[in-house]
Amino acid sequence: MNDSSTARLPGGSWTLGDSTLTRFGYGAMQLAGPWVIGPPADHDGAVAVLRAAVDAGITHIDTSGAYGPRITNELIREALHPYPETLFIATKVGADRDAQGGWPTARRPEDLSRQVHENLDALGVDALDLVNMRMGDANGTQPGPIAEALHALVELQQQGLIRHLGVSNVTEEQLAEARAIAPIACVQNMYNLAHRHDDALVDQLAADGIAYVPFFPLGGFTPLQSQALSTVAGRHGCTPLSIALAWLLQRSPNILLIPGTSSPKHLRENITGAACVLTEQDVAELDGIGG
Numbered sequence: 637m638n639d640s641s642t643a644r645l646p647g648g649s650w651t652l653g654d655s656t657l658t659r660f661g662y663g664a665m666q667l668a669g670p671w672v673i674g675p676p677a678d679h680d681g682a683v684a685v686l687r688a689a690v691d692a693g694i695t696h697i698d699t700s701g702a703y704g705p706r707i708t709n710e711l712i713r714e715a716l717h718p719y720p721e722t723l724f725i726a727t728k729v730g731a732d733r734d735a736q737g738g739w740p741t742a743r744r745p746e747d748l749s750r751q752v753h754e755n756l757d758a759l760g761v762d763a764l765d766l767v768n769m770r771m772g773d774a775n776g777t778q779p780g781p782i783a784e785a786l787h788a789l790v791e792l793q794q795q796g797l798i799r800h801l802g803v804s805n806v807t808e809e810q811l812a813e814a815r816a817i818a819p820i821a822c823v824q825n826m827y828n829l830a831h832r833h834d835d836a837l838v839d840q841l842a843a844d845g846i847a848y849v850p851f852f853p854l855g856g857f858t859p860l861q862s863q864a865l866s867t868v869a870g871r872h873g874c875t876p877l878s879i880a881l882a883w884l885l886q887r888s889p890n891i892l893l894i895p896g897t898s899s900p901k902h903l904r905e906n907i908t909g910a911a912c913v914l915t916e917q918d919v920a921e922l923d924g925i926g927g
């Protein structure tokens with residue numbers, strides 16, 4: 637990444653292993669069709685927003701073979717392959733899709749090996765930059781051992797198919813179990829202004845130098861709405877959702893953003909607003925949303 641990329645994106649960069657990622661990244665999940673099934677309504681628009689993200693200097697894209705399924709990865713490949721050397725694509729494994737659009741768990745070693753190879757194939761790469769072992773389900777985290785699944789990913793990493801390992805949708809127990817098995821580069825859990833269950837975890841990971849990548853940073857399928865967000869946004873002349881991103885960037889230096897959008901206009905608004913420097917009063921008012 638050249639220095640101007642990090643300089644023009646809010647939040648600067650984060651070093652993850654041998655890579656430097658812009659803290660302002662892009663989440664590709666909702667580029668597929670409704671409820672993350674099938675092709676997008678506007679195929680060319682989806683390709684254009686991916687290119688706009690990279691043109692803006694973003695070097696971190698989050699995806700999964702389960703999105704579409706396969707469709708989001710194919711869009712990324714169509715839009716961006718051959719990938720810039722600086723682009724870091726994080727994916728995740730642990731679930732398949734069924735005919736009803738559900739996300740059935742699939743984390744036996746043979747499932748994970750198949751999913752890793754599907755991601756490699758659809759993205760058109762020889763090795764995946766980062767694979768998150770996704771635990772839990774559509775309802776959130778679920779207790780249970782992660783060891784067998786993580787050992788399977790470690791084996792794939794030893795074969796040279798994966799550069800870094802992360803975990804997603806995990807409990808603190810699962811994270812501790814994973815960290816005892818292999819170096820974990822990031823945790824991707826649900827977290828935003830209104831869902832702050834992981835507050836203590838964010839701080840602990842920051843102290844340990846591990847990235848925390850909140851999914852649904854804007855609230856996901858039902859984007860955040862609150863009077864406090866609108867008030868603070870009005871004060872800064874930004875959009876309310878972009879203020880939710882500014883708050884995350886300011887919350888902790890190890891937080892990496894992967895907001896999703898299908899709109900180049902929203903992408904620009906989000907980048908602009910995330911650069912707002914929030915005052916103590918702003919933060920106190922915004923903290924009240926999660927209280």
Ligand SMILES: NC(=O)c1ccc[n+]([C@@H]2O[C@H](COP(=O)([O-])OP(=O)(O)OC[C@H]3O[C@@H](n4cnc5c(N)ncnc54)[C@H](OP(=O)(O)O)[C@@H]3O)[C@@H](O)[C@H]2O)c1
Binds near residue numbers: 662666875896
């Ligand atoms: N690990 C996991 O289990 C897991 C689960 C869910 C998601 N994820 C990851 O998290 C990433 C982010 O999640 P997400 O995209 O579902 O949710 P999100 O980033 O919280 O929110 C995306 C929604 O916000 C809207 N939006 C964005 N900017 C806006 C703006 N400026 N004004 C108005 N609306 C705006 C988008 O609509 P428009 O398209 O109209 O802009 C879209 O509906 C995903 O891409 C995925 O990679 C991971």
